[in-house]
Structure formats: structure tokens, C-alpha cells
Amino acid sequence: MAILERSSAVLSLSDPRATKTELSGGKGANLAKLVSAGLPVPDGFCVTTAVYEKLADDEEISAMIDDLEATDPTDTEILREQAAALREITRAKELPEDVQASIEAQLEPGESYVARSSATAEDLPTASFAGQHSTVLDVSSLEDVTDAVLECMASLFTDRAVSYRARNEIPHDEVSMCVVVQEMIDADASGVLFTADPLTGKRTVASIDASTGLGEAVVSGTVTAENVRVDRESGDVLEYRAGVSDDAEADPVGANEPAVDIENGDVPDAEEDRVLTDEQVTTLVAYGEGIERSFDSPQDIEWSIADGQFWRLQTRPITTLSPLPEPRLVDDALYVYYSWNHRQGMTEVMPPLVVDYWSRTMDVLFDRFGADPETGLSSATAGGMVYIDVTPLLQSDRLAPYFLEGLNDFDRQAIAPLAEIRERRGDEFAQTSVLRGTSLPKTLLTLGTVVPVVGRTLGSILSGLVGRSYEDVPRRARQWADATAEEMIREVRSGDSEAERLRIALEKNDEFSWEAMEMALKLWNVYFYRAALRRLCPDADDEFEALERGLRENVTTAMMM
Structure with missing residues (x-):
């Protein structure tokens, strides 16, 4: 591992260098960007990856990491033993004296701090590592802070973090750890704001989880937080759900009541019985929209409020959202896309050149038939996959039955979900047409x-x-x-x-x-023969499938589809 300059060992969050992921990790870099944008973030500093790499520049630790990398990811028992040994040896290290001096210079007497791990593979668009590493609350003395820093650095090798990296094919020896130390906020309320609804994937709906006190309880799931869903375009509250604590003595107002659906005309509990007021909800959503614009993607934002002041504790991309199709849609109507990749047995993400090839090929065919890509059949790409926009077929009462019946011959599994979404949400379909705009x-x-x-x-x-x-x-x-x-x-x-x-x-x-x-x-004569045989022998599907799989040079059979 390359050793960074010692001058980069401890950086204030306001230092422009702290915005670099290779120095501050994912969490630290994102916080530094929030600070540079002028948003309220608790004062703090980063004990950068240079310090971790100095500690790890040790023959014994390097050998242990190499052994971890060489271990079969499915051998969980060996992985746990190796990870535990790495945590133990890291905790036993001592920070260099000059690093301790730099940390001490950042600390304010009598102030409480929180130390949060910030790995270089953390809070990324493709891997969040949420909850995989350590956070240490309420430390104040130099000794306590340095112990917390070592604890967070050791958490690079928690069992969950090691397994997560193995699942996502992230090499253990290519990951480093920074620790963010910030003033601890004595919060009246805390929680998480998702600038897009993580359950439905809808980008125009924000979802807020809120609870009294510190946010760690919300993030760790030890309380069921109050949840508020907000229409970002109108600002209207769509749904309110009261929270409940795991504390047996807690008895929050409305905790045992069902969700309140504002869209259906229900009235939520009195504002004073809720964690956040309507004004605070509006303010929080507005902050979230600004952060989303700064990072150019939907964000998962941890926040606290103390004495009426909102604080941003961290932000990360929401990694569970399905990618939006390209070209981007211009309205909020419902579109249905059929995966060309899966139909062809190509379930892996394709390189950009291959995606462009298939997309162009389909659009050429649609164009030859005179279809208008703005209103009729067209292709779309999302996440390295190619899709066909079948909304014009599904929303047509005349064409939908023929489309679904046609799938019976080559993609029977797609019929049920397509029919179900047409039945359940057909009134939300975009008003497109195969014929509209046709040349x-x-x-x-x-x-x-x-x-x-x-x-x-x-x-x-x-x-x-x-x-x-x-x-x-x-x-x-x-x-x-x-x-x-x-x-x-x-x-x-x-x-x-x-x-x-x-x-x-x-x-x-x-x-x-x-x-x-x-x-x-x-x-495609085979489809005619198959249809004719099925009409003549309606109860012989198994025999027909065996016959088709027995044909010589059948590419579909060779692909095990």
C-alpha cells in the first residue's frame, strides 16, 4: 500500500483535501462536500487513510490480509477467525505521537465527540456498506478518542464487512479506512431522509424516518421510527405512520395506531404529538433536494435537530433503486419495459458498446415500420440492460390480449406479471399508442x-x-x-x-x-407448427417441451434456457 504524505494525516472537514475519497473515505468525503456547499454539518475532522495505511504497513498485518484475500468466500468459519484476528491486532496498535498531537489540537475541552468509520469503498453509488463498520459515541478525552479511532479502523474487518466485500467482489487489500470525528449533537430528534421512496422507487416521493433523541436508534433499527411520505412536487404529506420504541416502558402517542393515509382524506394525529412539525418536514425535504442536486443522485441522509437547528450527519447514494431508463421520461406516468436481455438469456450487465448496438438495432427496426419513438414502440437502456417499452401494447384494450397471448409461445413467465400490473395499475399508464405518430x-x-x-x-x-x-x-x-x-x-x-x-x-x-x-x-415457422400441435393435442405440453429440447443444434437448449 502506498503511504500518503504525513501532512494529510488529520484534516478538518473544511479542508478541500477532505473531499477526496482516497483520503477521507466515502462518508468523510461526502461530509466535506456538504461543508463546502455551506450546509450545516457538526464541526469535525478526519483521521485519514494515511494513518490506517501507516498502521497496516506491517509484515504481520499484510500477511494476514493476503491470507484473508486468498480464503474461499464461502468458507465463513475461516473468514470469521481471520477477521477477528485482524481486528484484535489493529486495536492493539498505537497511533503515532504526531498524529495524536494533531488530534489533540482539534479537540475542544469539555466537548463530546462521535467517531464514525469511513472506508474508501463506503457510501458509493454501487455499494453503501451501511451498518457494516463501527460508530463510537460520546468520547471526549484524547485517550478515549484515539481508542475510538482504532476501534473504527479495526471495524474494516468486521464479519459483515468482510462478507459484504466478498459478495461484491471488492478486494480486501484495496480498501482503506478513515475515521471521522465530529462534535456530538445533543439531538431533540434524529432520523433518516430518503429523497426517493426506497420501497416504490418513486423519485418524486421523499420518505422521512424520525424519532426523538439520537439517530443511531433509527439507523440500527432498535426503534420503529415515525414515517412521513411527502410528494416532492406539491409538498403534500401523502402518508403518516406513528413510531414505536423497543423500550417496553415507552408509550408514544399514536404508536399502536395504523398508518394514516392523507390521500384518502384521513387526518393525522395532532402536530404536537408528532416528532416533526409540518414546517420541519417541509424544511427537511427542501434540504434533501439541495443535497440530491449537489450529488446528482437520490440520497440517503442522516440528520438531527437540536434547538430548532437541522444538522446533516452524513449522506450516501440510495443503492437499492432501480436505474432510470434512458432516454429519461418527461412525465410521471407509469411505463412498462420488457427486458430484451432476459428474453435472450443475457442476464449479466452488458458493456456500453453492446448496449448501444442492441438499442440501435431495435430502434432501426421500429423506424422501418414507421414507429415514432416519442409516442410508440421504442427501446430504452438502464443499468447495462436493454428494454423495449411495451406500454403502448399494454394500455391498448385491443392489442394487450394479442400481446400477452403471443408471449405464451416464447416467454410464458412474463405473462402473469404483465397482466397483473395492467389489471392493478392500468389507469396509471402513459397515454401512448402504437399508431400515434406513425409514418x-x-x-x-x-x-x-x-x-x-x-x-x-x-x-x-x-x-x-x-x-x-x-x-x-x-x-x-x-x-x-x-x-x-x-x-x-x-x-x-x-x-x-x-x-x-x-x-x-x-x-x-x-x-x-x-x-x-x-x-x-x-x-419462425416453428411457432406455427407449435400452435397447430397444441390445438390438436391440448394436454401434451410436457411432451412438446421434451421434443423441442431434443432437436439437434437447438441454441436455446445449449444455453440451458
């Missing part, structure tokens, strides 16, 4: 091309019923694919520059997309 000349031109292909397809169906031409289909299809690929390669190589070769590749791919559709129509 009639394009459609007619395309149909003029498709009709002969359909005719040849019907001819091949009839010939297949009376002959054995189907046996030669795999060979002919492979010959066509090989010849097409060779031609495309020759054409692309003929370009004089990279830009010219790229232009040719895109043009040839657009041509290939349509030719592949024509070829697919010829190969």
Missing part, C-alpha cells in the same frame, strides 16, 4: 417489403409439412450468417479512416438488422 409512407413501404417475405414463409411452412426441407435449415442459416459477416468485414475494412470505417459499420449494421428480421421470419 404512413414508411409503414406502407415496409409492408411492401415484408409481404413477399411472409409469402415465402407461408410457402416454407407448407413445404415443411409435406417434405423434409426443415432438416437443412440450420446449415442454410449458418451459411447465410457466415457470408453476411464476411461481407460486412470487407466493407468496413475498405474505409480509409477510423471515422469512415465506423460510418460504414453503422450503415451495414442497419442493413443487416433488416435482413436478419427477414431471415427470422423464415425460421
Whole structure:
């Protein structure tokens, strides 16, 4: 591990260098950014990763981390033993004297502090590590603070943190630890604000968990906090749910009452019986929107309020939200997307180039049929996956039955959830249409091309019923694919520059997309045969599946789908 400059060992949260994750970890860097934005954050400082790396620059610790990295992630018993040994040896270390002196210079006599761990792989958009590392409350003396710092650094190797890194394929030897030490707020109330609803994923609804006292009880789940859901666009409270403490002696007002649904006209408990007033809810949501804009993503924000002053204790991205589709939607209506990836058996995230390829290919086909991507069928991408916007099909009473029935032949599992969401939330669908915005000349031109292909397809169906031409289909299809690929390669190589070769590749791919559709129509005879057989033998689904899986050169069977 590289050792950072000693001058970076202890940094105030107001120091611009503290905004660097490699020095301050995820939590510390985010807090420093809040400070630089002028938001109220308790005064504090970072004992940076330079200090941890100095402690870990030890042959014994390095060897133990290497052993941890080499251990099978499924061997949990060995992992626990190794992690416990690493925690013990880290706690037993002593901070260098100059580091202790720097810490002492930051401490105010008589002030209480809280020490929070801040790992470099923490509070990231793809991995939050929430609750995996230690927090030490109410420390004041230099000795107590330094012990708390070592405890937080040792928590880099808690059982949960080690398992979490293993699950997310984060190498143990590439993670470092900073400790954030802040003045402890004697809070009247604390909690968590989600700037997007973590349960529904709705970005226009904020969700607040609030409880009296310190926020650690809310974060750790030792109390059931008061929950308020707020429409961010109108500012209206959508739902209020009273909280309850695990303390048997606690008897909060309204704790045993059901959730109050403001949308249905119910009236919540009197404001004085709630943790937060309406004005405080509005203020907190407004703060959250500003933080979300600063970080350019929905945030999970821990907060406290003392003597009427809101304090931001930390902020992290909400990692549980599904990514928004691109292109971004311009309204708040409900859209339904069908995963092209999963239909093709490609369940892993694809590289950007592959995503762009499939998205462009589908849009070319939709365009050839005259569809308007603004109002009709179109593709979308989200989280490295490609989807088809099937909202125009589902919201149409005429087309939806045909669409769902068509899925019966190649994606039966998708029918039930699509039908269920149409039944339950059909009135929320975006008002789109397959025909709205369709270019009639394009459609007619395309149909003029498709009709002969359909005719040849019907001819091949009839010939297949009376002959054995189907046996030669795999060979002919492979010959066509090989010849097409060779031609495309020759054409692309003929370009004089990279830009010219790229232009040719895109043009040839657009041509290939349509030719592949024509070829697919010829190969889709199987759906006609299957439908006919099912009508003749309605109780033989198992036999048909065994027959299909027994066909030679069946790609679907080879992919174990």
C-alpha cells in the first residue's frame, strides 16, 4: 500500500483535501462536500487513510490480509477467525505521537465527540456498506478518542464487512479506512431522509424516518421510527405512520395506531404529538433536494435537530433503486419495459458498446415500420440492460390480449406479471399508442417489403409439412450468417479512416438488422407448427417441451434456457 504524505494525516472537514475519497473515505468525503456547499454539518475532522495505511504497513498485518484475500468466500468459519484476528491486532496498535498531537489540537475541552468509520469503498453509488463498520459515541478525552479511532479502523474487518466485500467482489487489500470525528449533537430528534421512496422507487416521493433523541436508534433499527411520505412536487404529506420504541416502558402517542393515509382524506394525529412539525418536514425535504442536486443522485441522509437547528450527519447514494431508463421520461406516468436481455438469456450487465448496438438495432427496426419513438414502440437502456417499452401494447384494450397471448409461445413467465400490473395499475399508464405518430409512407413501404417475405414463409411452412426441407435449415442459416459477416468485414475494412470505417459499420449494421428480421421470419415457422400441435393435442405440453429440447443444434437448449 502506498503511504500518503504525513501532512494529510488529520484534516478538518473544511479542508478541500477532505473531499477526496482516497483520503477521507466515502462518508468523510461526502461530509466535506456538504461543508463546502455551506450546509450545516457538526464541526469535525478526519483521521485519514494515511494513518490506517501507516498502521497496516506491517509484515504481520499484510500477511494476514493476503491470507484473508486468498480464503474461499464461502468458507465463513475461516473468514470469521481471520477477521477477528485482524481486528484484535489493529486495536492493539498505537497511533503515532504526531498524529495524536494533531488530534489533540482539534479537540475542544469539555466537548463530546462521535467517531464514525469511513472506508474508501463506503457510501458509493454501487455499494453503501451501511451498518457494516463501527460508530463510537460520546468520547471526549484524547485517550478515549484515539481508542475510538482504532476501534473504527479495526471495524474494516468486521464479519459483515468482510462478507459484504466478498459478495461484491471488492478486494480486501484495496480498501482503506478513515475515521471521522465530529462534535456530538445533543439531538431533540434524529432520523433518516430518503429523497426517493426506497420501497416504490418513486423519485418524486421523499420518505422521512424520525424519532426523538439520537439517530443511531433509527439507523440500527432498535426503534420503529415515525414515517412521513411527502410528494416532492406539491409538498403534500401523502402518508403518516406513528413510531414505536423497543423500550417496553415507552408509550408514544399514536404508536399502536395504523398508518394514516392523507390521500384518502384521513387526518393525522395532532402536530404536537408528532416528532416533526409540518414546517420541519417541509424544511427537511427542501434540504434533501439541495443535497440530491449537489450529488446528482437520490440520497440517503442522516440528520438531527437540536434547538430548532437541522444538522446533516452524513449522506450516501440510495443503492437499492432501480436505474432510470434512458432516454429519461418527461412525465410521471407509469411505463412498462420488457427486458430484451432476459428474453435472450443475457442476464449479466452488458458493456456500453453492446448496449448501444442492441438499442440501435431495435430502434432501426421500429423506424422501418414507421414507429415514432416519442409516442410508440421504442427501446430504452438502464443499468447495462436493454428494454423495449411495451406500454403502448399494454394500455391498448385491443392489442394487450394479442400481446400477452403471443408471449405464451416464447416467454410464458412474463405473462402473469404483465397482466397483473395492467389489471392493478392500468389507469396509471402513459397515454401512448402504437399508431400515434406513425409514418404512413414508411409503414406502407415496409409492408411492401415484408409481404413477399411472409409469402415465402407461408410457402416454407407448407413445404415443411409435406417434405423434409426443415432438416437443412440450420446449415442454410449458418451459411447465410457466415457470408453476411464476411461481407460486412470487407466493407468496413475498405474505409480509409477510423471515422469512415465506423460510418460504414453503422450503415451495414442497419442493413443487416433488416435482413436478419427477414431471415427470422423464415425460421419462425416453428411457432406455427407449435400452435397447430397444441390445438390438436391440448394436454401434451410436457411432451412438446421434451421434443423441442431434443432437436439437434437447438441454441436455446445449449444455453440451458
